[in-house]
Amino acid sequence: xxxxxxxxxxxxxxxxxxxxxxxxxxxxxxxxxxxxxxxxxxxxxxxxxxxxxxxxxxxxxxxxxxxxxxxxxxxxxxxxxxxxxxxxxxxxxxxxxxxxxxxxxxxxxxxxxxxxxxxxxxxxxxxxxxxxxxxxxxxxxxxxxxxxxxxxxxxxxxxxxxxxxxxxxxxxxxxxxxxxxxxxxxxxxxxxxxxxxxxxxxxxxxxxxxxxxxxxxxxxxxxxxxxxxxxxxxxxxxxxxxxxxxxxxxxxxx
Amino acid sequence: xxxxxxxxxxxxxxxxxxxxxxxxxxxxxxxxxxxxxxxxxxxxxxxxxxxxxxxxxxxxxxxxxxxxxxxxxxxxxxxxxxxxxxxxxxxxxxxxxxxxxxxxxxxxxxxxxxxxxxxxxxxxxxxxxxxxxxxxxxxxxxxxxxxxxxxxxxxxxxxxxxxxxxxxxxxxxxxxxxxxxxxxxxxxxxxxxxxxxxxxxxxxxxxxxxxxxxxxxxxxxxxxxxxxxxxxxxxxxxxxxxxxxxxxxxxxxxxxxxxxxxxxxxxxxxxxxxxxxxxxxxxxxxxxxxxxxxxxxxxxxxxxxxxxxxxxxxxxxxxxxxxxxxxxxxxxxxxxxxxxxxxxxxxxxxxxxxxxxxxxxxxxxxxxxxxxxxxxxxxxxxxxxxxxxxxxxxxxxxxxxxxxxxxxxxxxxxxxxxxxxxxxxxxxxxxxxxxxxxxxxxxxxxxxxxxxxxxxxxxxxxxxxxxxxxxxxxxxxxxxxxxxxxxxxxxxxxxxxxxxxxxxxxxxxxxxxxxxxxxxx
Numbered sequence: 001x002x003x004x005x006x007x008x009x010x011x012x013x014x015x016x017x018x019x020x021x022x023x024x025x026x027x028x029x030x031x032x033x034x035x036x037x038x039x040x041x042x043x044x045x046x047x048x049x050x051x052x053x054x055x056x057x058x059x060x061x062x063x064x065x066x067x068x069x070x071x072x073x074x075x076x077x078x079x080x081x082x083x084x085x086x087x088x089x090x091x092x093x094x095x096x097x098x099x100x101x102x103x104x105x106x107x108x109x110x111x112x113x114x115x116x117x118x119x120x121x122x123x124x125x126x127x128x129x130x131x132x133x134x135x136x137x138x139x140x141x142x143x144x145x146x147x148x149x150x151x152x153x154x155x156x157x158x159x160x161x162x163x164x165x166x167x168x169x170x171x172x173x174x175x176x177x178x179x180x181x182x183x184x185x186x187x188x189x190x191x192x193x194x195x196x197x198x199x200x201x202x203x204x205x206x207x208x209x210x211x212x213x214x215x216x217x218x219x220x221x222x223x224x225x226x227x228x229x230x231x232x233x234x235x236x237x238x239x240x241x242x243x244x245x246x247x248x249x250x251x252x253x254x
Numbered sequence: 255x256x257x258x259x260x261x262x263x264x265x266x267x268x269x270x271x272x273x274x275x276x277x278x279x280x281x282x283x284x285x286x287x288x289x290x291x292x293x294x295x296x297x298x299x300x301x302x303x304x305x306x307x308x309x310x311x312x313x314x315x316x317x318x319x320x321x322x323x324x325x326x327x328x329x330x331x332x333x334x335x336x337x338x339x340x341x342x343x344x345x346x347x348x349x350x351x352x353x354x355x356x357x358x359x360x361x362x363x364x365x366x367x368x369x370x371x372x373x374x375x376x377x378x379x380x381x382x383x384x385x386x387x388x389x390x391x392x393x394x395x396x397x398x399x400x401x402x403x404x405x406x407x408x409x410x411x412x413x414x415x416x417x418x419x420x421x422x423x424x425x426x427x428x429x430x431x432x433x434x435x436x437x438x439x440x441x442x443x444x445x446x447x448x449x450x451x452x453x454x455x456x457x458x459x460x461x462x463x464x465x466x467x468x469x470x471x472x473x474x475x476x477x478x479x480x481x482x483x484x485x486x487x488x489x490x491x492x493x494x495x496x497x498x499x500x501x502x503x504x505x506x507x508x509x510x511x512x513x514x515x516x517x518x519x520x521x522x523x524x525x526x527x528x529x530x531x532x533x534x535x536x537x538x539x540x541x542x543x544x545x546x547x548x549x550x551x552x553x554x555x556x557x558x559x560x561x562x563x564x565x566x567x568x569x570x571x572x573x574x575x576x577x578x579x580x581x582x583x584x585x586x587x588x589x590x591x592x593x594x595x596x597x598x599x600x601x602x603x604x605x606x607x608x609x610x611x612x613x614x615x616x617x618x619x620x621x622x623x624x625x626x627x628x629x630x631x632x633x634x635x636x637x638x639x640x641x642x643x644x645x646x647x648x649x650x651x652x653x654x655x656x657x658x659x660x661x662x663x664x665x666x667x668x669x670x671x672x673x674x675x676x677x678x679x680x681x682x683x684x685x686x687x688x689x690x691x692x693x694x695x696x697x698x699x700x701x702x703x704x705x706x707x708x709x710x711x712x713x714x715x716x717x718x719x720x721x722x723x724x725x726x727x728x729x730x731x732x733x734x735x736x737x738x739x740x741x742x743x744x745x746x747x748x749x750x751x752x753x754x755x756x757x758x759x760x761x762x763x764x765x766x767x768x769x770x771x772x773x774x775x
Binding site: 055077078080083088093094137152 | 661663675676765767
């Protein structure tokens with residue numbers, strides 16, 4: 001099956017230098033596609049360069065070599081078309097929930113203030129936080145904060161949503177409901193984003209949400225395998241099929 | 255050359271002895287204050303007032319006590335005492351604070367083990383407080399040099415003590431107009447300062463770090479210091495860097511603890527009592543009641559209006575200096591936070607520049623700027639205060655979490671928006687702390703800035719000021735009048751700390767919804 005990629009990372013290499021002047025290669029000649037309409041899971045052990053890869057794909061970090069193509073054009077810096085959700089809910093504590101979400105709309109100069117407020121509110125409604133718009137992040141639970149971040153990431157109507165372990169800093173129960181919500185948002189046809197890439201070290205989480213999984217191993221990271229997951233959503237975590245996928249991925253990881 | 259080197263050695267010895275006394279005094283007083291509740295109630299307010307007294311305020315004590323004690327070595331002791339007063343308070347507060355942080359379980363364990371007092375000091379108090387002490391040594395030293403010039407020429411009325419040292423040598427050069435001599439002195443001073451920092455203070459700080467972190471070429475000195483100090487001092491982790499900012503942080507921490515009105519009332523009571531006692535010593539015990547009357551008549555004689563006007567002008571100078579420091583510190587800090595390579599070299603260079611005492615360079619430009627006395631004073635006040643602002647602001651801007659930087663880039667915020675929405679809010683508590691400490695430094699600096707006396711050379715402002723007033727009365731030997739001026743000045747400092755800065759800090763913290771984790775160090 002020939003599919004068209006919306007975001008393509010081509011031959012990416014990147015390394016960090018430590019304080020002692022040593023170079024650590026995290027990514028080497030990595031090529032990866034994110035297709036139209038898919039939910040891509042990227043799984044790998046901690047320290048395998050997943051976060052770096054995501055930051056490069058979002059245009060936040062410039063790779064040492066290689067290029068990221070969005071719809072065929074190189075990504076040179078952060079763009080509203082690509083949203084990134086960080087591991088920790090990065091909200092500004094001195095701004096209200098609404099102001100935090102509206103921050104993402106500042107770059108659209110043609111919107112009136114009223115339009116911006118309405119738009120932000122509708123996205124807060126979508127993540128179930130209507131009524132909390134005037135609260136400060138400090139008054140919210142970890143799960144609620146992550147929802148605000150999700151609203152902020154989606155409010156610009158991005159084509160691509162990149163998520164870096166978004167469920168790892170919330171308690172397990174909240175994580176379950178957050179995952180369910182992300183899943184539901186995906187079913188919503190009129191809603192952005194077209195494609196999602198989720199990075200995680202939690203294999204069950206990846207299998208539950210992804211259409212396709214890429215397994216990264218080693219340092220520098222390379223692609224150890226790719227698994228298509230053909231299971232209807234919502235997926236039952238206790239079904240034998242589910243576990244077959246989990247086992248397959250674990251085998252590829254080790 | 256030989257004279258200058260000898261003078262430098264003499265001054266360095268004086269400062270070293272004073273610093274040793276400061277550490278000893280701090281460990282004893284700090285620990286006792288932190289462990290004894292009754293003592294704490296008395297000592298903390300007293301220390302709070304003492305630290306706000308400018309060095310000139312200690313002249314009468316230095317002379318009355320030490321010089322009368324023995325005219326032979328008394329002068330030397332008096333000078334060491336004066337340097338001591340400019341070095342000791344921050345160390346004492348640091349010891350007090352870190353003793354307070356020792357966990358109760360540890361102290362209970364010590365009790366269960368029936369440790370003696372000596373053992374408690376050996377195994378608990380000294381190891382727990384030493385890292386903070388080490389960090390405070392360098393700023394204390396810098397502060398000591400700043401007031402060194404004033405400490406070596408002590409005069410109070412007809413009594414004048416001149417001691418051989420950097421201060422007197424510079425004064426002589428200035429009087430003779432010997433620019434080459436001043437330049438040479440300056441060069442040696444800078445070299446000595448840099449060497450002292452590199453070979454004593456930096457290794458000492460490094461030696462107290464729990465983990466092995468080499469400091470480059472000078473790391474060979476870390477080991478001997480470690481051996482000397484034993485392993486125990488490495489037990490407490492403190493944030494490295496920014497030792498300069500450390501100087502007033504304990505003081506600003508204290509500001510949050512005391513309430514305004516009682517501390518001012520205590521201040522007044524303190525000065526009147528000390529004033530009377532001193533008056534008794536100086537006058538030899540005659541006419542006790544006459545002394546009381548004297549204060550009232552002195553106040554009358556100086557004139558409330560004069561005092562008020564002087565306070566106003568001094569306040570303006572302090573505000574201008576702090577404002578100026580903030581104005582350049584903010585953009586420079588933001589720039590530094592973004593340029594990785596610059597951010598390691600430039601602050602290090604600034605540390606060196608900051609450790610050069612402006613009072614030593616002052617005589618050079620005092621003559622050059624003789625036509626602009628206000629500008630001259632302004633430069634000196636700025637020199638006495640700007641680094642407190644800069645290093646705090648830098649720490650604040652650097653404290654912006656990397657993820658917030660990423661988010662603001664991701665959201666495409668412009669520089670102006672980033673400054674307004676991210677940097678300023680994040681750094682505001684540090685900015686306020688920096689301004690507070692700088693204002694304290696500026697008030698003390700005023701005493702030299704508004705009127706510097708080097709024997710017959712006098713550089714003063716034309717407009718009135720509290721520092722000028724204090725200097726005039728001190729050198730005249732008018733004890734009652736200087737006590738009145740000191741009281742006004744210390745009250746102004748305490749009032750500003752309690753009413754203005756504390757309120758501002760609380761407001762900022764509550765507005766910003768930041769969980770308070772103490773001043774950023």
